């Protein structure tokens with residue numbers, strides 16, 4: 001039933017757009033702002049600046065603090081109001097040395113990186129036999145204690161998709177695999193990177209050990225290295241690995257959100273929150289994850305601001321510490337969850353073009369949705385029948401039931417780069433980045449000025 | 456004048472191929488052997504084995520020695536005659552730690568790798584201001600002494616091309632840039648990698664210091680890092696770099712060539728030498744450089760051997776120590792240069808398809824050339840008007856005037872991978888590798904059995 005409904009409503013919206021201009025008061029402005037944004041250079045300037053002048057900015061480190069100061073200066077220079085840092089404290093983790101080497105039956109170094117929250121091997125490293133599992137299910141099926149003294153290796157391979165739908169299931173190897181292996185007595189675990197490229201650059205990301213399970217050394221191999229290790233294992237002889245990982249847990253440290261606003265003319269009309277995250281993993285310069293996202297939302301908000309005061313306040317959240325547990329989004333909700341948010345949106349899936357929009361709006365906001373869908377259609381963006389779900393930094397607000405719209409980016413090559421050293425500025429296509437700004441500008445222009453309720 | 460001659464001769468060859476079968480006694484066999492080789496699995500097996508069981512095999516190290524033993528076992532198991540190692544001694548160089556970090560005005564790590572023959576910064580590293588040069592010509596133009604205490608940075612960018620023609624001129628930055636910078640008093644030098652990719656994987660390769668010029672620390676930045684450094688420099692403030700490189704020169708060590716043969720039926724007809732190199736750089740597993748090359752020549756030679764004894768001896772040379780100065784090729788020439796070589800060929804440009812053939816043959820071998828060109832045309836391979844030039848391992852024989860044929864591979868993506876950690880098995884397309892074997896099989900079948908002289 002969803003598809004017919006979807007197509008009928010889209011057809012109605014398109015008919016309205018072409019036949020009933022009087023119903024679409026905000027549309028002409030939105031269209032003009034949208035098209036001007038296709039030449040946007042603000043977002044590029046932000047991404048270029050943050051990746052060049054700050055670079056890697058792991059949560060709760062001095063680099064993330066430098067990034068906050070940089071962000072405040074940048075947002076003030078763009079003319080936003082109420083630019084501020086809101087700090088909070090959080091547990092921290094820091095990468096140390098990382099080396100892996102097959103020592104039996106062959107002798108080869110492997111490209112490896114520790115997962116966030118990995119335990120340490122100690123400075124002398126760990127030498128152990130590999131226990132191989134093709135899938136997470138195979139690891140889960142291993143008998144209790146059967147991994148004693150071994151290094152588990154799980155090679156489950158994710159494939160690329162436009163909607164990134166492989167990440168939720170395959171990413172579980174990273175998220176819960178280490179805790180499962182530890183609970184079964186493993187001395188350590190290496191996984192095939194949760195990625196879709198073929199480069200010697202492993203992909204990091206957080207893992208989480210269940211309460212009562214002591215962290216073991218946990219690392220990702222680059223995909224060519226994981227495949228090499230698989231080939232070694234296929235020869236049928238025991239394979240021994242030397243693993244050296246020396247991450248540290250420096251305890252509670254300071255992190256923070258950066259907030260800025262385009263004040264609305266009608267204080268009762270509520271806040272539209274647009275978010276991305278300022279922190280990044282430490283391996284790359286965090287260009288696609290998530291300098292692009294924070295740049296897109298700020299560039300679109302600036303375009304609305306420069307076009308005249310909108311009805312609703314647009315609040316920009318450049319959240320801290322998303323990568324390591326979404327601490328910034330939780331701190332924001334604790335401080336601001338009681339305020340009147342009427343729409344929340346997040347950009348955190350790279351810098352390639354928006355191809356699809358998801359909505360979660362009340363029935364009374366249907367005309368707004370239709371105007372937005374019409375404005376997006378001109379950019380080649382289709383409406384999805386799936387509900388909008390937001391992102392990690394706005395998750396508490398989404399869970400509280402606030403309206404949400406997702407502008408979903410093309411994720412076909414996102415996991416080639418995600419959480420690896422290869423997340424750098426050169427991967428961003430300025431034209432696709434500007435298309436994002438245009439889509440966000442269209443949505444914000446319509447939503448911030450709509451007479452109808454959004455929530 | 457070359458083009459008309461070329462087209463006319465090709466037309467004659469094609470006419471001969473279709474109209475005069477009696478003139479082409481060897482051709483039917485060559486075509487059948489060629490087409491069977493399109494299903495070749497021997498070459499893949501060699502590349503897969505060497506990259507999985509040995510991996511990196513830097514010249515004059517224990518890993519190169521392991522590779523020689525592996526090679527002898529593999530060539531014997533394939534049934535070749537006179538399989539042997541011929542050792543020689545040579546100066547050696549070993550990579551140490553390598554780190555680079557911008558410390559002023561920003562703070563970012565850069566992906567870096569030492570060039571072969573680089574000097575050491577010592578264990579404490581070197582901190583110095585960058586002196587930026589867009590091109591090698593700009594570095595050459597710098598006044599004597601103007602680099603005193605600085606780290607030179609040259610960012611000359613090579614572009615990809617099918618024939619790899621960018622490597623000779625742009626590679627000069629790596630080959631002679633460090634010696635030029637050292638002579639002008641530089642404390643160190645970093646260059647943009649001689650590569651065509653956009654990954655955080657720097658490309659190594661040998662540099663050479665002129666006699667009387669003491670080696671300085673010399674390294675390549677990955678291309679995204681070189682571009683990041685350029686963006687920092689464009690901001691107009693002094694940029695300071697911390698560079699740590701601790702390579703060593705362990706003195707004279709043993710290296711060696713591996714040789715195998717398909718004995719010919721007519722000892723007076725001379726030797727056809729087919730070569731590639733067994734050593735690799737230490738960053739990748741040396742799949743495209745040059746496991747592919749040694750695999751292609753051996754797979755083709757085995758196919759000729761299995762089809763019955765050829766008239767001429769085919770000698771396989773898996774040379775040692777090509778990457779660091781072609782010591783293996785020189786040692787081979789010193790030991791065997793006096794023997795009757797009638798044709799020399801080398802495969803050392805990756806594993807992508809052969810698209811063009813170059814020839815340097817005497818006029819009396821024109822019918823052989825025409826039969827070869829005809830057999831290659833079926834594989835989509837065109838004849839070049841440029842003379843064949845061989846490769847580094849056969850260069851002394853080429854310089855001595857021996858006949859040579861080049862089967863030139865498509866190099867469009869070769870320098871994405873070349874001399875970087877990304878030179879691994881996953882980059883090889885089995886179908887293109889087999890096309891190489893088919894081309895070599897066709898050439899060897901015709902040349903080894905030709906009644907005409909080749910030289």
Ligand SMILES: [Zn+2]
Pocket residue numbers: 277289290322348
């Ligand atoms: Zn993110």
Ligand SMILES: [Zn+2]
Pocket residue numbers: 289323419
């Ligand atoms: Zn992320």
Ligand SMILES: [Zn+2]
Pocket residue numbers: 732744745777803
């Ligand atoms: Zn080579």
Ligand SMILES: [Zn+2]
Pocket residue numbers: 744778874
């Ligand atoms: Zn090479």
